[in-house]
Amino acid sequence: xxxxxxxxxxxxxxxxxxxxxxxxxxxxxxxxxxxxxxxxxxxxxxxxxxxxxxxxxxxxxxxxxxxxxxxxxxxxxxxxxxxxxxxxxxxxxxxxxxxxxxxxxxxxxxxxxxxxxxxxxxxxxxxxxxxxxxxxxxxxxxxxxxxxxxxxxxxxxxxxxxxxxxxxxxxxxxxxxxxxxxxxxxxxxxxxxxxxxxxxxxxxxxxxxxxxxxxxxxxxxxxxxxxxxxxxxxxxxxxxxxxxxxxxxxxxxxxxxxxxxxxxxxxxxxxxxxxxxxxxxxxxxxxxxx
Numbered sequence: 001x002x003x004x005x006x007x008x009x010x011x012x013x014x015x016x017x018x019x020x021x022x023x024x025x026x027x028x029x030x031x032x033x034x035x036x037x038x039x040x041x042x043x044x045x046x047x048x049x050x051x052x053x054x055x056x057x058x059x060x061x062x063x064x065x066x067x068x069x070x071x072x073x074x075x076x077x078x079x080x081x082x083x084x085x086x087x088x089x090x091x092x093x094x095x096x097x098x099x100x101x102x103x104x105x106x107x108x109x110x111x112x113x114x115x116x117x118x119x120x121x122x123x124x125x126x127x128x129x130x131x132x133x134x135x136x137x138x139x140x141x142x143x144x145x146x147x148x149x150x151x152x153x154x155x156x157x158x159x160x161x162x163x164x165x166x167x168x169x170x171x172x173x174x175x176x177x178x179x180x181x182x183x184x185x186x187x188x189x190x191x192x193x194x195x196x197x198x199x200x201x202x203x204x205x206x207x208x209x210x211x212x213x214x215x216x217x218x219x220x221x222x223x224x225x226x227x228x229x230x231x232x233x234x235x236x237x238x239x240x241x242x243x244x245x246x247x248x249x250x251x252x253x254x255x256x257x258x259x260x261x262x263x264x265x266x267x268x269x270x271x272x273x274x275x276x277x278x279x280x281x282x283x284x285x286x287x288x289x290x
Contacts, residue, residue: 001134004158005183006063009083009201016200024059051077054188061187061198066179066210069186071218080194081185081201082210086154088181088231090114090174092167093138093156094148098122101147108140108149112248116227117174118150119250134159154181175229175244175255178213182206205234208262215269216243220276226285234262241268245281254281 003025010021047069050062055076066082092098094107098121101107105122108130109115115127128146130137134155140146148166156162185201187194213230222228222245230243239262244255256279258272273281 001065001155001158002063005065008158009063009183009185012083013198013201017197019197024053051186054186057188060191060194061185064184064186066182066184066214067177069179069184071178071214076189077186078189078195079184080187080198082203082207083183083185083201084203085182085206085209086157087168088176089153089171090150090169090176090180091153091156091165092148092150092169093141093161093164094166095141097167098125098148101125105147106145108137108146111150111177112227113177113229113246114150114174116246116248116250116253117169117229119248120246120253121173121250123250134161138164152176152180171231171242175231175242178217178228178230179210182210205262208232208239208265209234212239212241212265212269213243215266216241216273216276219270219273220245220281220285222285228285232265237261237263239265239268241272243272243276245276245284247284252284254279254284 003023006023010023013019013021047064050064051074053059054062061080094101103124104126106126106128107118108128109118110129110131118125118127130140130146130149134151137149137151138161141149153165153168156165185198187198209232212232216230217228220226220228227246227248228243229246230241232239232241238259240257240259242255242257244253246253254276256272256275258268260268
């Protein structure tokens with residue numbers, strides 16, 4: 001997936017600037033370990049090795065899935081571009097829609113956010129931790145080991161496997177991870193030349209939306225180990241933001257929405273997180289179990 005995403009960004013950059021790009025593969029700890037992400041401390045396991053190469057000057061820029069980037073800023077690096085976002089929603093790869101799967105169906109996902117929201121939709125299902133690339137996860141469905149797996153719709157499209165999607169969950173059913181479907185192009189903060197050059201890839205609408213979503217996550221002091229979903233829709237200068245923290249058993253949730261101007265994305269995210277905390281979001285995150 002990382003190779004595909006990097007290739008897409010490189011091709012778009014070359015198309016816009018005429019400059020050739022050489023892609024360099026970097027293996028991260030998150031790629032090779034079989035441990036559950038929630039046991040590893042979350043998102044940074046996919047990021048640190050890439051950032052090391054960036055800081056050391058071995059690569060000029062790095063392409064990340066934005067949802068994998070920690071929300072705490074690193075002064076050594078900056079996100080020079082966030083290209084137009086692909087589908088942010090979650091997708092089910094299975095023999096049928098979620099409602100049609102048998103009682104006690106086994107669904108593969110290691111995401112607390114997905115587990116919590118799946119249990120809200122179908123309390124009887126069994127969520128099975130799963131790792132590996134998209135092909136490996138889909139294979140567990142075709143082999144009959146699992147009834148289904150939940151993956152990011154954007155990732156399935158990038159892999160050319162969208163034909164196997166049985167159901168796409170609308171954001172009203174399952175809020176995506178903050179930043180899901182978007183890519184981030186990261187460079188060293190002292191490379192003003194590259195920051196300017198890569199700016200051709202940036203999409204202001206996507207940047208405003210994901211900034212609001214990730215600000216909620218940051219203000220809640222949560223990472224990928226917390227069942228937090230958020231989605232912002234931008235229409236002109238208007239931004240509508242919805243976020244939720246869901247108990248891991250799917251029994252209760254704190255879900256709030258707000259609206260304002262896209263230029264106030266950070267303030268909207270902070271204010272919404274404060275409202276959620278006031279209604280008990282922190283307690284729900286603290287109660288989660290694996």
